[in-house]
Amino acid sequence: MTTKTASGCVDGREAEDARGGRSSSSLVLTMLLVVLFMLQGPVRRALSAPVMQSWMTVFVAVVVQALPFLVFGVALSAVIAVFVPSSFFARVLPGRPALAVPVAGMAGAVLPGCECASVPVAGALVRRGVPPAAALAFLLSAPAVNPIVLTATAVAFPGSPRMVLARFVASLLVACAMGWLWQRLGRADWLRPPTRPSLEGHGKGAAFWSSVRHDVMHAGGFLVVGAMAAATLRTVVPAGWLQAAADNPVISLLALAVLAVVLSICSEADAFVAASLSQFSLTARLAFLVVGPMIDLKLFAMQAATFGRTFALRFAPATFILAVAVSALVGAVLL
Known part of the structure; x- marks a missing residue:
């Protein structure tokens, strides 16, 4: 007469549960494919409608445009998390947070990426012990004051060279002001420290790829959600409103x-x-250039995913109001 050990029973139940989960997933997928096949006519007609074609164009454009920079950002984030010791930031940044904010803001000029790259990098900085005020100043300045963006601005406005200076000044002012504002008024329980699976016990290469996979899956989903919202809003706003x-x-x-x-x-x-x-006017277009890299739909979703919804619901409106006010002021002086 044979007996089963407790561990054998547990292993058997786990294997059976795993097989049951896979069977359920396969059944759901099969039913979904059958439904899509039966409704392929209405689905095809709906997708061929001009509104849906416009929606798909905007959605794909936002995702394709942002994804390479998102991947670049999470790769740089993984480099910071795995290869850069915490003591490096203690040596580079001033000890006083009030002085670390403008230094971090100016450091944003060396990152050749966009807002999709700056969010995971800022999260990595917080994990490595950088004061949140300095990390947030970097998050806001990096997409707007780096050389690639400023060069593109100069090419787009060949007859208005002061637009480049105005964009640089206004963006840096907003980034530093938001960093100082967070240092003075921000609360620790508003900002959820970014988390990722423990990298201890892994080699450098394995830890790097584990960090990349985690951040791509984590931030990529919210990028898609933001792109869907942007496409939906863009297709329903009448063009005549702009004029x-x-x-x-x-x-x-x-x-x-x-x-x-x-x-x-x-x-x-x-x-x-x-x-x-x-x-x-140039001032209105300056507001477009200052606000966009600091707060948009996909960026709000990514900030909420990285630092928590409580943080994003406070940080995003304050950034928007300050960016509009500073744009108006800088535009009046420089443009």
Whole structure:
């Protein structure tokens, strides 16, 4: 007469549960394919509608445009997490957080990426012990003051060289001001420390790829959600509203700021979109260029995923208001 050990029973139940889970998943997938096959006519007609084609175009454009920079950002984040010792940041950044904020803001000029890259890098900085105020200043400045973005702005506005200076000054001012604001008013329980699976006990290579896979899966899903929201809003906003808004200086400033949030264009490409909006003033277009890299739909979703929804719901509106106000001020002085 044979007997089964307790561990054998447990292993058998786990294997049976795993097989049951795979069977259930296969059944759901099969049923979904059958339903899609039966409804292929209505689905094809719905996808061929002009609104859906426009939606798909915007969605794919946002994802394809942002994904390479997201991958670059998580790769750089993994390098920071695995290969850069914590003592490095203690040596580079000033000990006083108030001084670390402008240093981190200026450091954003060396990252050749967009906002999709800056979020995971800022998360890695917080994990490595950088003061949150400094990491947030870097998060906001990096997409707007790096050489690639400033060069693209100069190419897009060949007749307005001061637009490059205005974008640099306004973006850096907002980044530093938000860092100082967080240092003074921010609370520790508002910001959820970014987490990832433990890398201890792994070799450098294995730890690097584990970090990359975690951040790509974590941030990539929210990038898709943000792109879907941007595509939906862009297809339902009437184009005639833009022309009507351009006639009023205050409304035009707010309209382009909101448009930057909705369109969710990466900072490497937004200057060319702003240049095409020639019916608006330079100051209004400056607001478009300052707001977009700091807060848009996909960026809000990624910030919420990295630092928590409580943080994003406070940080994003404050950033938007400050970016609009600083754009108006800098535009009045430099443009």
